[in-house]
Amino acid sequence: MRSPEPVPSVHVPAPIRAVIVDDHAIFRAGLRHEIGDRLDVVAEAADVGSAIEVVRAARPDVVLLDVHLPGGTGGGGAEVVLGCRDLLEDTRFLAISVSDQAEDVVSVIRAGARGYVTKTISPQELIDAVSAVHSGDAVFSPRLAGFVLDAFGTSAAGEVRDExxxxxxxxxxxxxxxxxxxxxxxxxxxxxxxxxxxxxxxxxxxxxxxxxxxxxxxxxxxxxxxxx
Structure with a gap:
């Protein structure tokens, strides 16, 4: 009797580890409910100071970051990114905000975030955006991309930096x-x-x-x- 052939192992990639930063607990809870089965939400934070501490401790793959946050020196989400600048090679920041104002978009991208989407985005679109940012791509809601191109004078939105x-x-x-x-x-x-x-x-x-x-x-x- 022949012994059964071994079943080849299938590599299942680990879920993307994410941190949610938003000062509204109800939004954090809703977002975790919508994406928690497809991302590994490892921590949350509600203000600038705690966000920097949490991100530096958890070292997530992606941070879902609100732009307007209390605390710190008033820099909001951009200040969080700046406080974690030495982690940007491994930890990507995706801004998600109700604001679609050019100054908010430009400030957080200048700080080092890889993308900016508004809170009207669907759960699946957000998952896709997180995956893209995690892979190193830049992601913007269609209207917001124009702000970035205008501000930085480049067609390579993902490569914009203030030298x-x-x-x-x-x-x-x-x-x-x-x-x-x-x-x-x-x-x-x-x-x-x-x-x-x-x-x-x-x-x-x-x-x-x-x-x-x-x-x-x-x-x-x-x-x-x-x-x-």
């Missing part, structure tokens, strides 16, 4: 935003729990890297990029 902003570390970006908003060195030191001397060092590095000579020029630079 000057890329020179700054995450901490230097925080300092830049607060200085541009009019904080004094002492106020900034209190906000970020740093010494005044350390703040002075960060500001000097920011000005040097951006080739600016004063905080007034820095404010104009940040305003032009809608970073404040």
């Amino acid at each position: 000057e902003l890329d020179r700054l570390s995450a901490r230097e970006v925080e300092v830049m935003r607060l200085i541009a908003r009019g904080y004094t060195y002492r106020e900034l030191a209190g906000e970020l729990y740093l010494s005044v001397k350390t703040v002075e060092t960060h500001v000097s590095k920011v000005l040097r890297k951006l080739q600016l000579s004063s905080r007034h020029e820095l404010t104009r630079w940040a305003q032009q990029r809608r970073l404040i």
Whole structure:
């Protein structure tokens, strides 16, 4: 009697690990219900600070990120991306928001997000967008893609970056935003729990890297990029 032939094993890819960041608990619950059987939702967060902590701890494949979030220094979703810039090679950010305003789209894409869709998207379309972003593609709702192309002057929306902003570390970006908003060195030191001397060092590095000579020029630079 012949022994049965072995059944070849079939490789089943692991589900995409996702983190949901939104300040509305009911939206997070609804989104988890809609996509939870097709993605592995490993964590949630409701504000800028907790989002950065959760993403850095969980190291998900994709972060579903609301654009308008409380906390932090007021940068919202863009601030979360900037706070995780060193993870962007392995963790992709997909903005999902009720807003379809050009400034919201541009700010979060400048920070390093790979896509932006509105909350009118269907569950299947969202799953497809997550898969595309996870694979390294850029994804935008049709109307929003035009904002990106106009803002960056390129047809390669997935490759847009602000080379000057890329020179700054995450901490230097925080300092830049607060200085541009009019904080004094002492106020900034209190906000970020740093010494005044350390703040002075960060500001000097920011000005040097951006080739600016004063905080007034820095404010104009940040305003032009809608970073404040």
